[in-house]
Amino acid sequence: MSKQSRAPIFENLYNRSKRKVISFHTPGHKNGRGIDPKFRDLPAKTLFHFDVTVFPEVDSLHDPVSSIKRAQILMAEAYGVQHSFFLVNGSTVGNQAMLMSACSPGDSIIVSRNAHKSILAGIILAGLWPIWIQPKVDQNLDILFDPTPEQIEQAIIQFPEAKAVFVTSPTYNGVTADLLKISEIVHRYGKVLLVDEAHGPHLKFHEDLPISAVEAGADLCVQSTHKILSALSQGSVLHFNSELLDINRVKKVISMLQTTSPNYLTLASIDMARRQAVLHGEKIFERVIKMAEEGRKKINNTKHFFSFTRKEIQARGYDLDVSKLTVNVTKSGFSGKEVDAILAKEYNIQVDAADLFNLIAIMGVGSEKSDVDALTDALADIDEKYHGQAKNWILQIPSLSTEMVMMPREVFLSKKTKRVPLTKAAGHISAQTLTPYPPGIPVLIPGERITKEICNYLLNLSEKELRVSGQETDTLRTVKVVC
Ligand SMILES: Cc1ncc(COP(=O)(O)O)c(C=O)c1O
The missing domain is CATH 3.90.100.10 (Orn/Lys/Arg decarboxylase, C-terminal domain)
Structure with missing residues (x-):
């Protein structure tokens, strides 16, 4: 076979699809299972007809007047915000757009050091002075916590020139900040609150999930609709709900950063994900929460793995989206990466992320009980078969430099x-x-x-x-x- 007859990406994904890997990673639809049947069951040939370009019949993302405009209005109504912008380059572009529209070159912004890497890119694009807040290390759970409301207020008092405060909530581990308190503080000082809620598009749809940024009063908030709800990858939303910011500036910035050839399949999937979340979200997340909590209990019955609970997180002043399972592996003698590799190779399970200490298993609208059973059975098996000496690793960060000499x-x-x-x-x-x-x-x-x-x-x-x-x-x- 000549080299040029190969298509490595296609072949890899095609072969992988046959293995029916059990997904604990994003996107939330889990190999299509969670996508609304009206959409999922369309033949591929019909789906390719969704892949079009901009003309009046299908509307324009950059200047919507018909179907995209109506879909964005429905989204804004669903989340109770003034306006929602659809994004086709994930929350990455949303984070950059938030910084560029809320601040002007030379402004400073208060931001936690453990923000996603799109934030540093946004700081560079927007020409901002970052005022970093050091995250807190929890050496019992081996995770980092975002700044507390007190740390944020302290930073505002110390740097009154800051224009905005940027918060990540939930974190990758599903830990949410006290956004009500943070919103009150930030607005009391006349600053703008920007929230990276990439991992929280579902929070609004079940009362047993933590409060979402849009409910807590964020001026701008970005959500990855693809991560837990059923949009296709890259499908995200930026919500505008502000008396302090100019919506036309936000619109211009988003338009500057996004492609002129948006993928209409992705746009349709955002629309359908909103419809599904509003119509069935409560029932879906009732089920997901129950499965996750049962899974957590089983994990906590093993000898060498544990998954922290909502109560443990609340005791630390934060809240937890329990649909995320962070599995601490340090007592097993393995690193998180090693357990990740064992799960993938021997149990056909793929988690979203792993480091030295933890695995992160993400559930979504497409998760099923059989997935959670497979994960907990696999962990119980590894717990019995493989464990070695507990590792004495310690999660440490140095005290980070806060002296910014140049932008x-x-x-x-x-x-x-x-x-x-x-x-x-x-x-x-x-x-x-x-x-x-x-x-x-x-x-x-x-x-x-x-x-x-x-x-x-x-x-x-x-x-x-x-x-x-x-x-x-x-x-x-x-x-x-x-x-
Ligand atoms: C906290 C956080 N913010 C933003 C992003 C970027 O989101 P997206 O992948 O939708 O661009 C991620 C991606 O994992 C993330 O974890």
């Missing part, structure tokens, strides 16, 4: 950089983002002063030959700085 955008555009040995990097200005996993948050950001503590932390990682995202060279002996 990340300035550094990004500057050609005046050089590499210096890590041993001599303290005092220099970073020209690089370095993100060790775990904890998965950047310990260096372009434009900030490098501290001795951060150098030592990175040197320690480099001795263990742990790879750090963004390191650019094979070994982490040097770091790029501003000349």
Whole structure:
């Protein structure tokens, strides 16, 4: 077979589809199961007719006047907001649009350091000064917690020039912040509240789920409709609900950032996901919550795995979307990545993410009890068969530098950089983002002063030959700085 007769991506996905992998990852429709039957059962040949371009009959995402406009109005009504914008490049583009529309170049914004990487991209695109808040490490659960309302108020008092506050809620682990309190504080000081609710498009649809950002009073909030509800990948929504911001600016920014050839299948799937959530969401999430809680109990009956409960999270001042199962593996003698690989290879189960300490299993509208049984049976099996010595890993982050000397955008555009040995990097200005996993948050950001503590932390990682995202060279002996 000639090389050019191969289609590696198609072949890989086609072969994988035959294995009927049990999905604990996004998208939430779980191999199509959760998609509204009216949509799911269309023959593929009909679906390809949905793949069109912009003309009056199908409306324009950039200037909607008919079906897209009506679908966006229905979405806004479903979430109780002033306006909803459909996004076809995920919450990634939504996060960037929020920063670019709420702030102007040179403004500062208060943001937790464990924000998704689209936030740093948004900070660079918008030309902002980030005011980082250090997340809290919980060494019993081996996860990071977003800033508390008190930390946010402290930051606003210390940096009154900040234009906006950016919060991620829920986090990847399903932990939600006290958004009611945060919204009250942020608005009391006349600031704008932006919320990355990528993992929370479903919160609104069941009373046993934490309060959603739109209900708590966010000015702008982005949701990945594809992550837990039934939209196709990349289908997301940006909700506008603000007396402080100009909706026309938001509209312009979104239009600047999105493709002129949106995928109408994705748009239709966002529309159908909203319809399904409003008509059947309560029943669907009643079932998902019950399955997740039963699964959590079974996991907590194993000897070496545990999954924290809503009560444990509430005791820490936060809330939990229980449909997310974070499985701590540290007592098993394996890393989360190793258990992830065993689940995939031996049990045909794919989780969404894994690090040294935890696995994250995401449930969605398409999840079934048989999936949860398969996961809990597999974990019980691994628990019996494989366990070794408990690992004494400790989730640690250094105290992060908060001195921003240059704007990340300035550094990004500057050609005046050089590499210096890590041993001599303290005092220099970073020209690089370095993100060790775990904890998965950047310990260096372009434009900030490098501290001795951060150098030592990175040197320690480099001795263990742990790879750090963004390191650019094979070994982490040097770091790029501003000349
Ligand atoms: C917290 C958070 N925000 C934003 C995103 C980006 O969302 P999307 O994949 O829809 O672009 C992710 C992706 O995983 C995320 O975890």
